[in-house]
Amino acid sequence: MTVLSVRHLTIDIPTGDGHVHAARDVSFDVAAEELFGIAGESGSGKSVLSQAIMGLLPGAVISGEIIFEGKNLLDLPARDMQRLRGNRIAMISQDPLSSLHPFYTVGAQIVEAIRTHRQVSEAEALREAVDILGRVGIHDPDKRVHDYPHQFSGGMRQRVMIAMAIVLRPALLIADEPTTALDVTVQAQIIALLNEMRRELGTAIIMVTHDLELLSSIADHAMVMYAGNRMESGPGDAVLTAPAHPYTLGLLRSSPSHETRGALPSIPGQPPSLLLEQKACAFAPRCAAAMDICRKERPPLRSFADGTRSLCWLEAKASDTPAALPAAPDQAPALAQDSDIVVKVSDVRLTYGGRSLFGKNINLEVLKGVSLELPRGRTLGIVGESGCGKSTLARIIAGLLPPTSGDVTIEGQSVLGLDRRDWIEMRKRVQMVFQDPFGSLNPRRRVGSIIGGPFRIQKVAHGAARKNKVRELMEIVGLNPEHYNRFPSEFSGGQRQRIGIARALALNPSIIIFDEPVSALDVSIQAQILNLIARLQRELGLSYLFISHDLAVVRHVSSEILVMKAGQVVERGETETLYHHPQHPYTRELLAAADPHYRKSGGLADPLSSGATP
Template sequence: MTVLSVRNLSIDIPTGDGFVHAARDVSFDVGAEELFGIAGESGSGKSVLSKAIMGLLPGALISGEILFEGRNLLDLPARAMQQLRGNRIAMISQDPLSSLHPFYTIGAQIVEAIRTHRKVSEAEALKEVIDILGRVGIHDAEKRVHDYPHQFSGGMRQRVMIAMAIVLRPALLIADEPTTALDVTVQAQIISLLNQMRREFGTAIIMVTHDLDLLSSIADHTMVMYAGNRMEFGPGEAVLTAPAHPYTLGLLRSSPSQEKRGALPSIPGQPPSLLLEQKACAFAPRCPAAMAICRQERPPLRTFADGTQSLCWLEDKASNTAAALAPVPAEPAALVAQRDIVVSAKDVRLTYGGRSLFGRRINLEVLKGVSLELPRGTTLGIVGESGCGKSTLARIIAGLLPPTSGEVTIEGESVVDIDRARWIEMRKRVQMVFQDPFGSLNPRRRVGSIIGDPFRIQNIAHGIERKNKVRELMEIVGLNPEHYNRFPAEFSGGQRQRIGIARALALKPSIIIFDEPVSALDVSIQAQILNLIGKLQREMGLSYLFISHDLAVVRHVSSEIMVMKSGQVVERGETETLYHNPQHPYTRELLAAADPHYRKTGGGLADALGQGATP
């Protein structure tokens, strides 16, 4: 049974610069119990479609039809749409913390959602809340229902959002990046939960995500969007394993999930401005297989034997872009002196003092004797679930947090208990690049000032000399030096991350610590940043500590991987050896959770585990 039918939907959003053509002639159907995936780069129209279905685009010019359970949502009055929203159509937002009110308990917030749409007492609603929290895996729901959002981990907050979305048994659930920035094990739990809910309640799910590998293993059907156009559509596995459109293939080849080393073949260029109406193929300026007709006329919709549809002039699916997108040859690895250790940590421990309980002081041991060595010019990947101590260890190495005990040396010099003047000097050698490129940049300062801060703080360069150094850094990381006076908001996500990298390079450090630097980026932008990181390492002999929950990314960039659990190192080894032959049960669990194909086929790692397809 079809729950949602979108027909020839076009969306134009008025702005001060003109109309943004956010969607053009988009059509698709979603059936009961179906998981429908929408993929594409930022600005492709994914979230705009979701908002249009939810009726959250006031002032937009929308044509076409959005038929939900037989009714056209575009014709409904605002009051009727309010009754549907949250009741029959629900949404899970990407950031659960900002979507939950910090002043109210989670129970009060879900009770409010229930009582808004149904006439039940507060006690009855609370009973339903406790039941649904238990269903989504919140243990001790009777007690946790009275807790506040900040008392939950990221995965638990996402479960709360799912509970709020499904408590009224909606017919349609829109999940906007529900697993972005979650650990692989938590991600697997969330996906399992969504699958359980749609089969139990018959709910149709639209999942918006940039994780193509995940989507290929769970989506019944997938739609790939670009510049507001539906470029490809079809069965999820067919679209994301044997794509018909060059754009889909470009996205897949940008992903580090495949077994490939060297530079990732990222899609060149940038998406077009949506202020300009596209008369021909929107992807033609970036397509390596573009023909003359692609730049002159809008392409036809082609249907292939496996059920996929492609908006493209290319007729042959099997060879559409194979020659044009030839594999990128692996670049030679940097020659490094393996015995030259730039970072050494020995038996590092960190204990936080807790509150007194029954006259005894309770201490929380965060790091429990962690040791590591980082050879010059290499990358050590650090993986593990949230709370395992990865970022805490990074802050200790960066000098932002003193350890309780243990020894940390940088290029042979101890960083523990040194005086302030010596530490300021040593800080030049260690820099960090953070997960959120926008949150780590001051929005009120110009990019030139931001990148020039290390020179100012260390009193190294002034005036024209500093300006020239900043422009040189911008050129090194692939930014236009002419954009020196722009603000961070005027750059894309990938460009903002380049700004953060330029700032980290300013003082010519020996070590750069990357803390989840690409987790929130589209795969095409992610590929550009990973290529840049590798290029800088080869050219400048940099040493990296690379922290990420994405094991595919860590595998691509790291020569060695260290696995942490509960403040301890449980396994460390050469990347490919550890990936193909993990020794510790926790490492096997992480890898099984990270690769949905292992879970789906029961092969590879699942065979090694001897437990089918379940992590």
């Protein structure tokens, strides 16, 4: 049974620069119990489609049909749409921090969602909130239900958002990057939970994601979007293993796998401005297989025997066309690495203290004697589940949080006793890219001012010279320089992450701490960023601390990996040694959750089949 049917949907959003053509003639169907995946680069129109279905695009000019349970949502009065939203149609937003109210506990917010649509007592709603928090992997849910959003890690906040979306058991769940901020074990639990919802409740799920490896393993049907166009659609295994469109093929080849080495092939150039009306193939300027007709006329929609449909002039599938393969960049020889240690962390401990409501002293030990060394010109990857202390350790090293005890030295100088003036000077050498791009950007400042901030503070460049440097940085990280005067709220989640990376690269620091730097990026830009930071490391001898839950990315960029669990280092070793011969059971569990092929070849138990419930 078809739950949602979208027909010839076209979306134009008025802005100060003109109308943004966010979607153009998009059609697709989603059946009950089906997981329908939508992939594509940032700004391709994925999230706009989701917002249109939810009725969250006030002021937009929308034509076409969105049929849900026999009703055209575009014709519904606002009050009727409000009754559906959150009850029959729910959404998991991409940015959990901005979607949770900072003044209310997570339990109060889930209870409000329940009682808005159902006549239940507050006590019963609270019991349901505790139960759903436990099911999405929040430990001690009966206690954490009374905590505020800022008391949760990024991954835990994402789980809270998932709990709020599924607690009412909707008929249609729209998941916009639902596992972006989650570590691999919790990601596996969430996917298992969504599959359980599909089977038991008949829930239809639309998953918007840039993780093509994940999508290929779970999607029944998939649609790939580019510049507001549906470029390809069809059965998930066909679209994501033998793509018909050159754009889909380029995305797949840009994804780092668990065996990827060297530079990643990325799609050259940038997506076109959506302010311009597209009269030919939108992908032609970046396509390796483009022909003259591609640049002159809009391509037809071709159908293939395996069920895929492609908006392309190529008569054969792109995966069967050698000319459609994007070329891999040459891998420059690695820079000779020095043996000196640029970052040394010695027995760092951090304990939070406070009083409970009953006056009892409470001490929470977050870091329990962590030590590490980072040699010059190398990358140390740090992995572990959300809440294990990775980001807290990063903030201590960056001087943003004082430890309870221990020491941190950067290039031989202890950072614990530095005053504000000394830290301004130290900031030329150490920079950080934060996990939450929106929370780390001032919403009242324009992007040009944000990226140019380091130049202004350090008095490096002024006037036109500063503006030129900022535009160069924007282009390097895949942002359109013409967006210099936009505010962070006018960018997608992936684009905001690129703003943070550009700001960190501004002063060419010797040490950069990357806290989930590519988790919000689509695969093509992810490949460009990973190639960029690798090139800068080779050319400038930069040293990186690379924190991520994506073990394929960590393995690709790191020479060494450090595994953390519950505030402690449980294993450290050279990347390939640790991957092929892990010593700690927790390391083996992480690897098994991240790579099914590893689990099968190594004879490891599936973390979801060992009796653990999400």
